[in-house]
Amino acid sequence: MPEGDRDDSIPGIVREAVxxxxxxxxxxxxxxxxxxxxxxxxxxxAVGLFVGAAVLALFFAIFALAAIPTALAGHLFSGWLWWLLMALVFALLAGLVGLLGLRSLRRGIGGGKELVGSVKEDVAWLKRLTKRNASDS
Structure with missing residues (x-):
């Protein structure tokens, strides 16, 4: 409210406070x-990252299971080793994406602290305002 329009009467102050x-x-x-x-x-x-980790874990399972028959077929150093390495790469990627999702989820849980602090400040302001108005009367 501009200074020229200010009403210093009690009803004006109450109206302004309301x-x-x-x-x-x-x-x-x-x-x-x-x-x-x-x-x-x-x-x-966070949920999207967990879904990504689940998809990569599925790929890990596919490649790991594909490595077993290839190894049993007698091709010791040809294809199965590469399948196994690919499965390990996907396992590492799944773990990394899962950790990113977990970190993102933990960061999201802390929400609301700013609002609580803001409301506490407002309550303190209202208490000061009512004490000041009570002492002015």
Missing amino acids: DDAVRLAKAEIEFAKAEAIATVKRFAV
Whole structure:
């Protein structure tokens, strides 16, 4: 409210405090929505990484199982060794993508701390405001 339009009477101060509280509540709701959307996006990325790890683990199983018959066929140093190496590469990739997904998931769980801190600040502000208005009366 501009200084020239300011109403210093008690009803004016109460009206201004109510308007400020309404604006503050709306801002907190918008902040909570934005934080929830960001958290959901982080979880979606984590789930995508876990799905990628599962697909790579499936490839690992396919290549590892394909190495056994080739090895039993008597081709000791030809094809089976390369199949086994390919299976190990996919196993390493699956582990890496799984760890990335786990890290992303753990980072996403910590959401909400900013909102709690913001609400605590608002409560402290309201307490100071009410004490100041009570002492002015």
